[in-house]
Amino acid sequence: MALYSDFFDSMGLRDWCDAGTTGGPQTMADLLARTHSGEASEASQIVFPSLDVLHSACSVIPRTRDFTAGLEHYFLSVKDPVKSVLGPLTQPLSWALQGALDLVHDLPWWLLVLTLIVIVQLAAKRVRITVFTALVFAILAFIDHLEPALQTLAIILVCTFICVLVGVPIGIMMSRSSRLERLAIPVLDMLQTLPTFVYLIPLIFLFSVTEPKLYGIAIILYAIVPAIRLTNLGIRLVDKDVLEAADAFGMTARQKLIRVEFPLALPNIMAGVNQTIMMSLSMVVIASLVSAPGLGALVLRGINKLELGVGLVAGLGIVLLAIMLDRVSKAALERINKSHKA
């Protein structure tokens, strides 16, 4: 560290460095130097000039913690304006989630299960899959996990619906503009890799923990990515010859999109939707950390109380839901694809 002190001295910056400083707290290195007085310490080593090291040589330079504290202050100062914009914008999400959860709570279980089974039959038109769905519900009900499972299902379906509603148009825009694609891809990468708690905790400062939109946003931000990516990819992969033919027939851009590109890209878009469903399911445990009800909450309880069995059973429930959602959505997608080809 002496090295950097000498540097600031030789540059004639000492007065500037020491202006109005109080000196930071003593570090462990200082203390160790006191216990082992006389021993050669790190004077011979070259220390990387990090903010903390530079601070100890020249106290005007902020330390790393001043930097992070500054970030915190910045966030808190922009919090209120951001809140006034995002609050009303995201309010429908809260209503949708709360409405879906209330529905699960208020309707009799048999009506809900029956409705879901009918929907599965209508969407997939495969008796085997419908029977499998009924079996999954029976198993979940048998181990007393039906209500949390239905809550989880309600949350996932609302979030997936919003992901498709928002993600597909974004994907189409990205396929139209390579510039937008270049800008969006790093953002999408970040959404998938950023640890969820990093944005969940700031969200608590923006909204209240008791609002369902908190976990709704967490799930959507994570699960929307495949819907966007695969829509973009699907449209970009449409055969150029087909587009030329469409041009030759004098189609407008809008006609081309709706009648040529979109149908041809449908298998890819649907694969994206399937991925979106699976990814929102994988978020349910993390969403429960910010008070989402459902199977995730049971998994967390099992972990917190060290009740391995409770955690395992709830985890298995999630797996069952995942298999069911995957099979049903794939069967439904296949049907849609076939009907478009025909």
Place this chain on the structure above:
Amino acid sequence: MAAVLLTAAGSPAFAKCGNVTITEMNWSSAAVVTSISKFLMEQGYNCTVTTVPSGTVTAITSVAETGEPDIVTELWLSGVPAYAELEAAGKIRTLTHVLSEGGVDAWWVPQYLIDDHPELATMEGILANPGLVGDRFHNCPDGWGCKVTNEHLAQAYDLAGAGLEVFDHGSGETLAAAIAAAYESKEPWFGYYWAPTSVLGKYPMVKIDLGTFDKAIHDCNAAEECATPGKSSYPPAEVITAVTTDFESRQPEIAELMSHVSFTNEQMSKILAWQEDNNASSEETAVHFLTNYPDVWSTWLSEVARERLSALLQ
């Protein structure tokens, strides 16, 4: 490495200490305790100390399954019902109460609310004005011991009848963030937390009187099934340093040291307040303690260790 060997060989009575693993719990007072203990073990007893970042439950599970880490410090017993079993099985032993007066479990309301509405300092005041505290009681997450107790207390005080919704948090992080968020925008807040913690060090809160402590009532409240929940405040929480019996027989000298490492609430609050004021890391806070309270920690040491650290004690 060479330097370590040299000091070890060069020092007078070289005690064979070897490797020690110690937990560093994920809250500030525990991190400071661990940092201080690490320094004393390394510099006073020539140990090679590894700190293991950990939480209450993970630490105890790890001890139960693998016998590691050697030392678990700042363990809040109320959070780990499994501890008694481990102790009975002879796997772990309590060395000392690291917070000698015990921790404070309580229900709190932010200071700024009391400043505007002094009546909120009592349960009666809160029950009469639920709107002033946001119509909500912030409860512990599922799986924490305090959740059960709070639910029974909520029944005894009839929070639901007064129009207060009991909101179970998903995790300790959101509970802490809820306090911080309420404080930043000076919003109503009412709920459970514990001290000494950096959250309560940073945000002054007023403790609500939950009635006098009655052991029988509290024991019923704390049990999963309680037919007649009653009004009783929490007893001082037992916060201990535990050591694996295996390590104790291997390293009696270190166990002896750790059995002395203990703080009063006043000391710990002062240390944490200093940390908050100076925006300091836990290591720097440990240094602050070591340089400013030598009369406290010098009594913890053995003769040899005191000699080794004499430079600091002058």
